[in-house]
Amino acid sequence: MTKFKGGDIPREKVKMAKHYPFFIGDTIGVESYWQKLHWHDVLEINLIKSGTGYYMINGQKFEFQEGDILLINSNDLHCAYETKDLIMQVTSFDPAWLISSLRLDPELLSPFREMGVNFSNLLDREHPRMHKMRALLLELQEEHESEERSYTTIVYALLLRFLAIVNREFRIEGAAIAASPISERQLDKMRYVIHEMEQNFAHPWTLEELAALVYLSPSRFSDIFKRTVGMPPLLYLIHIRLEKAVAMLENNQLKITNVALECGFRTLSNFNRLFKKHIGASPKQSRRFHGS
Structure with missing residues (x-):
């Protein structure tokens, strides 16, 4: 075994179709032997459909409950633990898919780029727009699974809308965000x-x-x-x-x-x-x- 020399550690590469690098689906529970830390090259959005549990993300613990939404950045070291009856919608996408939209709105991915500075992994569950955010994610899943004509365009548009609202409404500028206890x-x-x-x-x-x-x-x-x-x-x-x-x-x-x-x-x-x-x-x- 070689010793640590610094530099990049291999990330999990999530295979996605080049023309549609997007996936959304439900996971039911978290088996004990799946509770392992991982990091990958895609961005992730999680909606807790039911149950409770907690995430370990870069050394921070985020307890979640039904209705919560969490954002996971690429390279975030993370794993989920179930405490009761967990059903979680998991959305994964390649940020490169949004390159053309970033020319129009360079701040679109700020919720991920500024994670821990102006945004938290766990969106504010008391925010008045949370109902809208949950509805967008459920509509995303419905469109993705329907595979009806032009569904990829609608999925893309809904994802843009979700990210734009997070960037506009869930920024925590000037507020103290707990720094990660791990450098x-x-x-x-x-x-x-x-x-x-x-x-x-x-x-x-x-x-x-x-x-x-x-x-x-x-x-x-x-x-x-x-x-x-x-x-x-x-x-x-x-x-x-x-x-x-x-x-x-x-x-x-x-x-x-x-x-x-x-x-x-x-x-x-x-x-x-x-x-x-x-x-x-x-x-x-x-x-x-x-x-x-």
């Missing part, structure tokens, strides 16, 4: 460690090894990681391994013992215990469910 340099280091953990998930990582990757003491590293991710580094590693294990169990050719070893668990009993604790079912039950 950009520290975020880069955590991105690097997460990338190394995911690429080498079976390695018997120790806290000291992970901290050494980014030239931090174990206690300092553990503190920054927990504030960024919302959980300690070795617990996050367990989540990564269990995610890989669930995928491997779909292949009935692999014995459960082999799955455990390939995912970095030293004993079958420890694997079974952690799997049941975090996934909510035994490996055998998960295999039957995914294999059915």
